Amino acid sequence: MITKIQLRELLLDLESDRVERTVSTNNTQKFAIAICAFANDFSKVTVFEVKVPISSHYLAFTDLVIQLLKLLAQGELSSSEMRARLGIKHRANFRDNYIHPAISLGLIVQTIPEKPNSRLQKYKLTARAIKYLEKIK
Structure with missing residues (x-):
């Protein structure tokens, strides 16, 4: 299970291969590709639920x-x-x-x-x- 500290580190890490960042939210096709790639990369990993308060920061x-x-x-x-x-x-x-x-x-x-x-x-x-x-x- 991922801890709050590990989650915060992921959110702040610019170089992480585990987080996809984008500047624009207009290109939904790009999001779809990133989500598919993420899902394919982690297909053999046990899925768990993480609840994170949404913050624009x-x-x-x-x-x-x-x-x-x-x-x-x-x-x-x-x-x-x-x-x-x-x-x-x-x-x-x-x-x-x-x-x-x-x-x-x-x-x-x-x-x-x-x-x-x-x-x-x-x-x-x-x-x-x-x-x-x-x-x-």
Whole structure:
């Protein structure tokens, strides 16, 4: 039986051969192929049920998160600097749709983690994000 820790590691692992990731949900044919491939690979494995609370933070990287990563590839930026460059005015939406998912996936970190509400707070890419950006070039 898979543990919660093992499941979280699978969700965060960009290089796992056990997880299929995609940027777009528009191509349903691609999903069908991936599901079939997954089923064929594990046809001899005992099937078990895993109940995981659905969270948008653990879905495949959204286009929004990828935009954020590409922006931060240029260097450290504050939240307001990122919003300005992306043309986003609403702070809460930006935080919920860009910052929190990227932090939860281990793609960005705060430059002053001990003071999360500091006016000097900036964000930077992690090694995982840099590796991912190199992979999608």
